[in-house]
Amino acid sequence: TGISEYDRVMGGGIVRDSVSILTSPPGGGKSTLALTIANNVADQGLKVLYASGEESEGQIKNRADRILEGINENIWILSSVSMNSVIDEIGKIDPDIIVIDSIQTFALSRAGNPTQTMECAGELVQLAKGGLRPRAVIIIGQMNKSDELAGLRALEHLVDTVLIMEGDSQDELRSVY
Numbered sequence: 001t002g003i004s005e006y007d008r009v010m011g012g013g014i015v016r017d018s019v020s021i022l023t024s025p026p027g028g029g030k031s032t033l034a035l036t037i038a039n040n041v042a043d044q045g046l047k048v049l050y051a052s053g054e055e056s057e058g059q060i061k062n063r064a065d066r067i068l069e070g071i072n073e074n075i076w077i078l079s080s081v082s083m084n085s086v087i088d089e090i091g092k093i094d095p096d097i098i099v100i101d102s103i104q105t106f107a108l109s110r111a112g113n114p115t116q117t118m119e120c121a122g123e124l125v126q127l128a129k130g131g132l133r134p135r136a137v138i139i140i141g142q143m144n145k146s147d148e149l150a151g152l153r154a155l156e157h158l159v160d161t162v163l164i165m166e167g168d169s170q171d172e173l174r175s176v177y
Contacts, residue, residue: 001013002043002044014037014138015160016134016136019121019125020160021103021163022141022163022165023142028166035099038099043074048075048098051089052101053081053105060077060079082107083106083107087123087127097137103117103121117155139159141155149162
């Protein structure tokens, strides 16, 4: 990814046909880190789909303008809560890496339902690992009030890696483990 500490925690970087969850308390920097990773890998010539169910395309562009020197043309931004829209967009652009921000906002029928979250995550696992085209997926997950990944605990067992960010919006440094 070009972020040495992230790559170290990930055992050398992002692996095709892998699915990772990145979680932290609100304001912890999940979206900022994911957008930075997306831009770094796009700079390496990979296609990235950044799908957000929380922010509009304009909000994501504003974030990119604040944190990046320029957003790479290999990043496609989609603002939608429909996993079907994400799947359609994947079919159109054939990305190498997919970022989902955040999984709890996406649905195949009704957002927010824990079983919907599992179904959407299951679709992403199939997209990453199934077929002839392996892809990497980074899922951003929200934390609940107990500082645990929101939703069903089974979500953690569906993915390859769960990364937890610590530190709040006032901290200059964050920890990922």
